[in-house]
Amino acid sequence: MAHHLRGSSGTAARPAPEVLASFEAATGFMPVDEGVAVYAAAVEAATRTGLPLLEIGSYCGRSTILLAAAAREAGTVALTVDHHRGSEEQQPSWEYHDSTLVDPEVGRMDTLPRFRRTLHAAGLEDHVIALVGRSPQVAAVWGAPVGLVFIDGGHTDEHATADYEGWVPHLAAGGLLLIHDVFPDPADGGQAPYRVWLRALAEGFTEVSVTGSLRVLRRSGG
Template identity: 45%
Template structure:
């Protein structure tokens, strides 16, 4: 049971299974005693709400990083393209309006700080230590590697690294997040906490 979870949570656009959502919430609840949480790839805010509700209890902050132009698979002609999230005037995907609405409805505007930028640009002069990093951004190898390399250096000892959409079988999903997960496990910097569905969890040593 997650306190204050909106009744509309299952109506929010997103790709997060219930067991993954609960794992994110509980790890963020523990981690946010030590500091801020960073989410990379917020989309419409479904996972952000779970992280935000956890951080709200500890008066911590969730930095929700997303350029809100959609990943490769969200563009026109791609499998996960959603016409409702396409701005005809701009000629681009725009998920930010939907994201803001969902965060406002969840009463998390004082907990969630949107960072509307690309991962590399946001990380360039970042100074805030992070107690948890959730990587759920672009699924190209370049994007996944950038997220990992830019942000794990800011993760506190004992902090949680969570990586979403891990599929060992290429027929089930993209391989880039899984490659980054294997890289993290092989680095010697993390304790492997295992997987919940397609969510991999590690702890910074």
């Protein structure tokens, strides 16, 4: 199921071929159709609000490429929040662990070097501000509005709820909330993002597009 945001021309914005190629070449898990939807939402939010676009959970920068490209087009910036130590499912012995991302000196995951190389290769470093830290700590000291919040960090209820509660207060009226890995059927995946999606709807957000497991919602007003 997929329906997409529409721009002033009546068609959804799509990333340039070189941006899409950089996205596909980057380490990560997001499918192309969901990536295209992220880009369309980012362009719409940046154009509508003129505010920065914020991503929680950047991993190696695959989806960051799309936010950065949209920010570049709109004359704003992408903000990324990640401690770069990997989420729970990326730790050793878990399904999504990548041993090449372990810092041999400290013995822990460190995706920041790969993240920076990804943005460098895409020519987008100047359009990203990387906030390296845990989402609730960064949110607690953040003091400016953003035009988009993309929740794609830890997938436990604790982490997903903290991301929602920490960053939604900073989302401008009319801004977009993106939630990744929303699976209504427990057989398809974890339920924490799904519960955050239900909460957002209950708290007045309006769903504007669905692509795979990606949900795009708009905050009222603006």
